[in-house]
Amino acid sequence: MKLTEVKNDECVFIAQIEGSGSFRARLGEMGFVKGQQVKRLFASPIGNPIVFEIMGSKVALRSQEAASIEVVRHADEIPDQESISASIHTPNSPFQIHDKASHCACESRKKVQSTFEHSHDVVTLALVGNPNCGKTSLFNAASGGHERTGNYSGVTVSSVIGSIEFKGRQIRFVDLPGTYSLRAFSPEEAYVAHELETGKIDAVINVLDATNLERNLLLTMQLKERNLPLIGALNMFDEVEKSQSIIDIPALEKKLDMRLIPTVARSKRGIDTLIEEAIKLADQQQASCVENRSCTKEKPKECQHSFETPTHGHHEACPCKQREEDDAMRYARIRALLQDVYQRKKGKADRTTTLLDRIFASKWVAYPLFFVLMWFIFWATFVIGAYPSDWIDQGISWVGDLLKGNMGEGPLRDLIIDGIIGGVGSVIVFLPNILILYFFITILEDSGYLARASMLADPILNRLGLHGKSFIPMLMGFGCNVPAVMATRTIENHKSRLVTMLVIPMMSCSARIPVYVVFAGAFFAAYASWVMFGLYLFGLLMAVLVAWVFNRIYHPEQDTHFVMEIPPYRLPNWKGVFRHTWEKGRQYLHKMGGIILVASIVIWALGYFPRPDREMSPAEAQEQSLMGQIGHAIEPVIKPLGYDWRMGVGIMAGVGAKELMVTSLGVLYNSPEGDSEAGSVEEASQTRLASALQTHTTPEAALGYMVFALLYFPCLATIAAIAGESGKWKWALITAGYTTGLAYVVAFVVYRLALFL
Structure with a gap:
């Protein structure tokens, strides 16, 4: 049967997953693998998406995506399940945890250029973990919040770097983006995999949500397979203690062959111990590389498609069956590792989350509360x-x-x-x-x-x-x-x-409101x-x-799936x-200040030069300026829309900021400066600018002008923001082009229809 057929609070086992490679890969990272138990919790008030509990986490799926998952009510009904269970005990299994002392990453230091400089006098510690594991809170507790941001070229992903002096040693912390795996088919995974492959990391601190080890250890397994010097931080350990969950840390350390330090980022508990152990690990790794100069780093023996770097902003996971079997075997191995050493119990946080979800997520009252909150x-x-x-x-x-x-x-x-x-x-x-x-x-x-x-x-x-x-x-x-x-x-x-x-x-x-107020007040005051x-x-x-x-x-062809982890409710730090x-x-100031400053100077220069050789009014000076000359030059283009050259200059001025449209029109129509600051329709309808507009244009053109102001070139700050957030000026230029073209066509249609009617 399909996962959508499961009723609330019913538990089933996953038998098969259909869909694209990226969809199956994302589900695999979230724990949706063959043989895994999953429980339906609730659906949103309109029935879609649906929230499921798997490996102690809550995950929301759209109903059409849940329908691609075949489930059974009993684990023994799943075909080939025995082979997966048997493979985790095979000595030569591809997921055998390698002896970290036998390999090191010193050769890889020369292969890839990193996004930050590495110094042998500074110990560089990278923080890697799943989203919602408290990694950033731990980073702030360890680094004291002395941070700067570095961007990975081409994608909107960033790492945060903080430096401290700890017991006479210079320590650099690199807070890498939260990621569920290292497959590199999403921007976050690509960035984390890139930084780890540079070899400029001395040791990796794997931040684990101690309340949900089963799902978090998937990333740990992948880090171990890369033979990285690794230490684990069992974060949010206070919640483990409050819920009376059980973690046998010495036994788990022995099974994983890595140190595990209980931490509570909010109170800085265990932070100093974690840093000390990480420094020791980094020193041991460096000494190992010095002694064994021929050591090389082996890649994990799994599907090589998993480690290809995504290009052109389009990320697609390998759809092969080997990858899915790898995920299933990894989780089977994790269950074996946690057996007898980890027992998770639901605590107060789980009960609070269940109660609040009944109000804010699963009942019809959720939508009114949602809109009230968004309005606020x-x-x-x-x-x-x-x-x-x-x-x-x-x-x-x-x-x-x-x-x-x-x-x-x-x-x-x-x-x-x-x-x-x-x-x-x-x-x-x-x-x-x-x-x-x-x-x-x-x-x-x-x-x-x-x-x-x-x-x-x-x-x-x-x-x-x-x-x-x-x-x-x-x-x-x-x-x-x-x-x-x-x-x-x-x-x-x-x-x-x-x-x-x-x-x-x-x-x-x-910023468009002044345009609407002035033109609506001048031509459509009653409506x-x-x-x-x-x-x-x-x-x-x-x-x-x-x-x-x-x-x-x-x-x-790219799917836009909704596979989202629903974290427990927590009080913000x-x-x-x-x-x-x-x-x-x-x-914001750093990204916007430069481009706006340059653009404003350019617009000012166009409206200021050439200087008149005699006394002129502001309107006359503006008309003979370069901006005015451009306005006259484009008048034939905008004339089909019913605009004169002054309205064209207003459009060009609005490129800098939409408020400048009314200001420029006020100058060109020789209106007082206060006309552009009319606060209401009634005030706008009585200004000299309104009278000038009524004389020089028509209601049909005014309606088209408001539509043009609505749709055309967004302000320069928005263009710069799109360039910064997309990582490419191409998308900013596309936005500028399509909005202006769309505005022209739609304003023309509106103007002609208004004339016809």
């Missing part, structure tokens, strides 16, 4: 964040006024005030929004709710080819596209992450609220269409939350 995050990010943003904006204005009063007139003053300070200011004002957004996202992720939120959103987004985790970035896009693009980091699947980035510009950000609501809804519909198209163009929040803010 949206509100806090852009309403509460508006106050510090205004303070920063006022501070920038004060600095500009101060320089204006103390510098002589001329291009240098205008460059500093309008180009440099204005450019940097356009980035800094978003910092509070970034910090608030990531503060809440970090809390949701650390607490375990983010996985539940993704599960609830997935049934709707899956119809568009998106992932459940696409929901939060798309929601945030209504406030600001920049933090929305950065929030796509939470989406593991490369295709879903990329498609989400590409559709976020369709979400009508708050302005409906016009603005229609624009937001139209943007959402266009996002749906764009997502549908991109999913059929970009790797249509507040120190870690604040540290992570600030780190994301720092990355």
Whole structure:
């Protein structure tokens, strides 16, 4: 029978798994292998996805994916199960744990260039472990949080590096991304495998969730097969003690042939002992390499497809049967290793998780609570964040006024005030929004709710080819596209992450509101609220269409599976939350500041030069500038849309920031500066800019202009964010091109239909 036919709280055994190689590989990493017991827990309120318990973990699958798993009610009904059990006791089994003293990685040090510099005077310790094992918390406890970030070229994956001095030795910790295996068919696995293959790691600290050893030891087995100098950290050991679970550490150390240190990252328990033992292991490894200069590193004797490096951002696991049998035998061996030395019992955390899931994940009340929580995050990010943003904006204005009063007139003053300070200011004002957004996202992720939120959103987004985790970035896009693009980091699947980035510009950000207010107030004052609501809804519909198209163009054969571990609920580590929040803010300033500064100077120069040789009004000076000349040059292109050259200049100015569209129009139509800051439709309808627009354009063209502003080129900060998060400027340029082309076509259709009607 199919796994979907199993009822809640019923236990069955896996007999066979169908589907693509990547799907079967991901399931294998999560413990879904032949012969493994699995229990259905609950389904989301609408019946999809479904949550199962396997090896002590909760995993959510879509119903169509669960239907590809054949199960039986009794283990003895599974064919060929005896051969798997027998193979783990075979002396020459390919999963025999090698003697780590017989090999070392010194030769591999010369083969691959790493992403960080290695020094013989510094002991480099890499932290490797499954997601949700407390690895980052252990890193922060060990390194003191002195961290910097290094990116792996081409993918949105990063490691964090921290350095300390420990008992007279310089120690460098490398926190590698959480991964379930080393097969290198996902960005995280590719990065971890790459770093371990460089040979610039002196020792590996394998961080294990002590409450779920059976699933965590799969990665340990793969690390052992690579003959890496390895020490284990039994993290969250306090939960083991509270639940009265049993781990015979000396016996397990003997079976695994590696040291195991109980740790509690929150209280730093066992951290010093772990570092001491890791340093000893690194010194022993170095001494072994010095004594045996001809030693070489052997690759694991398994399917070689498992270790190919993914290319072009598309990762596909080997679909061969050998790999699946390898997984089954690994887990069978793990069960044999844990027999008589490990007994897991459910504690208070498990009972709390079960209770909260009844409220937040499995009942119909989950959806109202979900939307209330998402609304609150949206509100806090852009309403509460508006106050510090205004303070920063006022501070920038004060600095500009101060320089204006103390510098002589001329291009240098205008460059500093309008180009440099204005450019940097356009980035800094978003910092509070970034910090608030990531503060809440970090809390949701650390607490375990983010996985539940993704599960609830997935049934709707899956119809568009998106992932459940696409929901939060798309929601945030209504406030600001920049933090929305950065929030796509939470989406593991490369295709879903990329498609989400590409559709976020369709979400009508708050910077477009001044355009809507001015044009709706000038031409549709009686129906302005409906016009603005229609624009937001139209943007959402266009996002749906764009997502549908991109999913059929970009790797249509690639599956976007929803195989997600549902972690237990835990209280966030507040120190870690604040540290992570600030780190994301720092990355934002670093990535956005440079490109925005350069672009703002370019836009300023286009609007400033050539300087007039006589007294001119601001509108006349703008018209004869390079920007004005470009506006006249593109007027034949935009004339079919009903726009004059001034509206064309507004479109070009909006490339820097959408607010600049109204500001530029105010200058060109010789309107007071305050017209561009009208706070309501009523105020906008009574401004001089509104009167000028009514004189120079038509309601049909105005409607098309609002649609164009909704869809065309997102601001430069968003383009830079897409380039940074995707790892390639190609996708940023594609976004700029397709949005502008789409805006032109749709605005033309809207304008012509409005004229016809």
